[in-house]
Amino acid sequence: MVFHRDQVQALRDRLQEAPQFITIVAGPRQVGKTTLVRQALEKCAHLFIAVDQPAEPLATAFEDFTSQTSEMDGAPRDAAWLIRSWQNARRQLKAFKLNHPTQPFAFVLDEIQKIPRWSDTVKGLWDADRAQGLEMHVILLGSSPLLMQKGLTESLAGRYELMRATHWSFIEMHQAFDFTLNEYIYFGGYPGSARLIRDEERWRNYVLASLVQPSIDTDILQMTRVDKPALLKQLFELGASYSGQILALGKIKGQLQDAGNETTLAGYLDLLRNAGLLTGLQKYHVGAARRRASAPKFNVLNSALMSSATPYTFAQAQADRSYWGRLVESTVGAHLCNTATSNEEISYWRESPHEVDFVISDALRITAIEVKSGASTGKLSGLDEFVKQHPACKPLLVGTGGVDLTEFLSYPLAHWLELA
Template sequence: MSFQRSHVQTLKNRLREVPRFITIVAGPRQVGKTTLVRQTIEDRAHRFVSVDPAGEPWTRSIASSARGILDYETADIDGAPRNAAWLIRTWQAARAECEAHMERNSDQPFIFVLDEIQKIPRWPDTVKGLWDADRARGLPMHVVLLGSSPLLIQKGLTESLTGRYELIRATHWSFVEMHHAFDFTLNEYIYFGGYPGSAPLIRDEERWRNYVLASLVQPSIETDILQMARVDKPALLKQLFTLGAIYSGQILALGKVKGQLQDAGNETTLAGYLDLLGNAGLLMGLQKYHVGAARKRASAPKFQVLNTALMSSATPYTFAQAQADRSYWGRLVESCVGAHLCNSARSQEDISYWRESPHEVDFVINDALRRTAIEVKSGPSVGALGGMDEFAKQHTGSNTLLVGTGGVNLTEFLSYPLTHWLEAA
């Protein structure tokens, strides 16, 4: 049996309910969104349609029958453009299958899946009309939409589909998942990161690096960002990603970053591009912890890759060389901790850093009521912890947590989500 992420059970639970909301499965490229949906619906009556004819030029349907499960494929050879009219026809076909299924088996809802929904122009308005019509008719058809985060979250969900959807956020794979699925060691996860598609390639590092850059990074930027949002300086966006990946774990004021980029423009442009990279699941700029949100936004960002494969592939270090360079490995470990926090955080939880010269804290995690300062140590000795002490002194009621040398074992830390460390610290 193939490995199943926890998202599969979450989706199964949703699909057992009476259809109330459109289910959105969103996340970065190559984190297994399509696979987890297929694993969920494989034994359920469904129609699965890929909007991208290049990616999967056929429609698959499974409907229950008196003799069991009927499985058939319909070739999509009409060459019709993927527009609103095509979506309406496809949706109507799913309705017909749903109605036929209900005549045979009224106990189990029908599931309609649309993959790569973002490729249809102005899809949110069309989906809204079709979904509302189904609700008016009382049609018991679940609708599951898959696509990349930037478009789904920024272009449609908060506008046309407000109140009509629930989001399942598929993030980068955790250490526990990569260990169970691919037998990754801790150090392998720190360096090679959490992309399941690249796991079989790690014994050939050049091939692994080329795969990450050409099959993950390049499409994420050129397709998921440049074709979804207005970017006046695409070359600048790409330079910013590369620089941010190389300097992950370091605090760099955007004013200083401009000096290392060609045609950098102003700091507002760079901040906007950093937001786009974050929404694509690539690179974030963590802000300095402040009680006031306005002051936090004005701080210099701390670059943070959301998958350490992005940092390793952007630098010339091999796996062996990275482990031998204590300073670089320390930044990689810190970036691994930061990526884990970002990927496991819930919507009401926040991640930042803190610095009041000469004191610094690697990460501050908080929700409305709780706050924990985290320091990461990967060297042979603990060293000074003045930053955490000073933070706790200035922010009464804060918890502190040492991760790594002298503190919580890194394997243990990576085995639990952010919420656990707010509660346990």
């Protein structure tokens, strides 16, 4: 049975509406963006063009309409090529609508960010379609949120709807690949590596060479000026290894070769977060300025990135309770980050000797989360102290003695704000 992510049905529903916005499908590398779009288009007439590959024949579910693309596959992928491709899609649309006036038609461009200044060209073409009343759905995909976001903020404000394709959740990996909870905690949520987990060395090499390296070398370094690429890579390696721990950027400079100032490191950490690799959670404060000034708590956005960065095998990781505890906590943090909406924030809290693993909040609600993976709950002094200082906060214990970890990973962040 073929597995469909929730976004597949969401995209199908949008295709049944009149085209009003460009649909942007963006997310980290290798989370199945192209697959989910193809699944959504199985019964919809469409022209799918991957920018870095030859154009495909028109795909349609209607037997009485067939047409071939006529693009010059050897032509450089520039603005002129994009205009010709769009014009070809318009011709296909008009021919299709002659016999199927009520059926949707979609034009899909994959890896759109590989076209220089793509957003300016798309803006002009999309606006022209609106002026002419052309009912053509346009779907743009990009393997790097960094590259996509730059174009969106520059030219397409108000013209698009963003569909996030995040890292896969435990429920998705369990349903699609029969992952156990412990397998998900260690091997993470990359669908492409799921069938390699019985050969751990092969799995590790795949994650490092096919996921981490291209995410940094292609998705970050090719689109952003990075004066010290080696420093950015070292920051990722250090952050992935220390996921679940709080490290002041000023203090870690000594562990990095050719380290820049703290502002440079903070900027590089933002780049890693936007690429879906690593984030630095800030300490919870009522004032936003004080949050930004705090030492970050590193958290990988997919636990595979932590496991592949350390020498522990699956068995060794489970045997080391301290390391396994950090891996569980990082899995919880990644889940919160990947399911948060734009109006929800994730932070941590520490006032020695007290600490809370995660604080989630929106404009009205706040929940403090403590994660326990040992045999017993132990003391919850940090949770108690935080609630004492913030009476409106709801405490939530996850793991031993609290909400079962499987249950917690089955619901998005908003659920735990509502139910806490």
